Amino acid sequence: AAAEKGGHDFFMLKEIAEQPQALADTLLGHFENGRVVLDEQRISDQDLRDVDKVFVVACGTAYHAGLIAKYAIEHWTRLPVEVELASEFRYRDPVLDRSTLVVAISQSGETADTLEAVRHAKEQKARVLAICNTNGAQIPRESDAVLYTHAGPEIGVASTKCFLAQIVATYLVGLALAQARGTKYSDEVAREYLALEQMTDAVAQVLETVEPVRALARDLSSTDTVLFLGRHVGYPVALEGALKLKELAYIHAEGFAAGELKHGPIALIEDGVPVIVVMPSPVGRAVLHSKMVSNIREIQARGATTIVIAEDGDIAAAALADHLIVIPRVPTLLQPLVSTVPLQAFAAAVAQARGYDVDKPRNLAKSVTVE
Numbered sequence: 001a002a003a004e005k006g007g008h009d010f011f012m013l014k015e016i017a018e019q020p021q022a023l024a025d026t027l028l029g030h031f032e033n034g035r036v037v038l039d040e041q042r043i044s045d046q047d048l049r050d051v052d053k054v055f056v057v058a059c060g061t062a063y064h065a066g067l068i069a070k071y072a073i074e075h076w077t078r079l080p081v082e083v084e085l086a087s088e089f090r091y092r093d094p095v096l097d098r099s100t101l102v103v104a105i106s107q108s109g110e111t112a113d114t115l116e117a118v119r120h121a122k123e124q125k126a127r128v129l130a131i132c133n134t135n136g137a138q139i140p141r142e143s144d145a146v147l148y149t150h151a152g153p154e155i156g157v158a159s160t161k162c163f164l165a166q167i168v169a170t171y172l173v174g175l176a177l178a179q180a181r182g183t184k185y186s187d188e189v190a191r192e193y194l195a196l197e198q199m200t201d202a203v204a205q206v207l208e209t210v211e212p213v214r215a216l217a218r219d220l221s222s223t224d225t226v227l228f229l230g231r232h233v234g235y236p237v238a239l240e241g242a243l244k245l246k247e248l249a250y251i252h253a254e255g256f257a258a259g260e261l262k263h264g265p266i267a268l269i270e271d272g273v274p275v276i277v278v279m280p281s282p283v284g285r286a287v288l289h290s291k292m293v294s295n296i297r298e299i300q301a302r303g304a305t306t307i308v309i310a311e312d313g314d315i316a317a318a319a320l321a322d323h324l325i326v327i328p329r330v331p332t333l334l335q336p337l338v339s340t341v342p343l344q345a346f347a348a349a350v351a352q353a354r355g356y357d358v359d360k361p362r363n364l365a366k367s368v369t370v371e
């Protein structure tokens with residue numbers, strides 16, 4: 001069993017370490033002759049040109065990948081993108097027609113709510129593209145087209161490498177749409193694709209620096225609440241960081257959009273509450289960065305212990321943070337690929353310090369095939 005885990009104590013830790021490979025394998029074959037290619041057999045450029053609205057449907061961690069995708073797809077394509085929990089989508093009356101593209105994200109391809117959302121979308125004549133990690137699973141079988149994430153089997157119940165691979169896959173969808181619709185020139189598409197490819201190295205770099213994060217997690221492991229703050233693409237990252245901590249360590253954890261701080265969350269701050277802050281880039285998102293600096297001051301004034309995930313060279317964050325976690329500087333839309341990794345390591349280390357089975361958290365299933 002130790003060999004299966006590649007020398008790690010848990011599959012999840014092995015899967016965290018496999019993330020650079022998962023990204024590289026997911027990208028493989030999707031950029032040919034200067035163009036982004038999705039599923040050639042089943043989705044044509046004409047299909048993509050006809051799209052006038054995108055829905056992303058998913059559950060759990062895959063839903064967070066969808067929330068991140070919205071920022072990139074809207075920015076690149078100028079198409080409206082709605083992201084919805086599959087269990088809500090199918091019981092509403094969503095407005096869909098044949099020019100709607102529904103992107104269903106599911107690691108297993110068997111999640112009951114996501115599958116039902118796909119069926120509902122098809123009944124409304126929408127075009128459905130599945131992003132899935134499991135060859136031949138039900139969701140890709142029932143979809144019009146499929147983009148596989150090639151993360152390899154994920155054993156840990158809490159999704160890690162599949163999450164990063166899902167983000168990359170949705171970005172390929174965004175680039176393919178932008179390319180087909182002409183909202184980006186081909187050299188711009190090529191540049192964005194290259195930046196995606198370079199994330200393999202950036203994630204590998206982050207993995208080399210997670211040991212201090214694990215040590216910090218052990219120090220904080222007896223806390224009973226952790227709050228997470230993020231903005232822009234850092235907001236879904238905050239949600240994902242909180243979900244991981246709930247799932248694995250059974251700690252009350254909540255993620256908030258930092259701009260909402262004064263609308264409620266700040267009331268939760270008291271002496272010693274750890275708050276993990278995902279810092280926007282001081283270069284790429286200077287305005288949001290300075291707002292976040294103010295947020296950190298506000299919560300510190302009320303006693304919070306701040307753990308700040310900040311880009312290399314972020315002097316303001318380094319000066320303020322009680323604990324600093326440095327990530328490499330990457331293009332803003334790609335930051336979630338690096339900022340999520342320390343949060344995964346943090347949640348796993350807290351759970352380990354508490355003596356829990358990181359691979360099989362209580363009450364949870366790897367794939368939820370009943371509603």
Ligand code: G6P
Binds near residue numbers: 061107365368
């Ligand atoms: C369960 C797993 C999560 C996963 C979610 C969606 O809750 O514990 O890790 O994100 O299902 O699964 P799917 O297979 O549809 O991505």
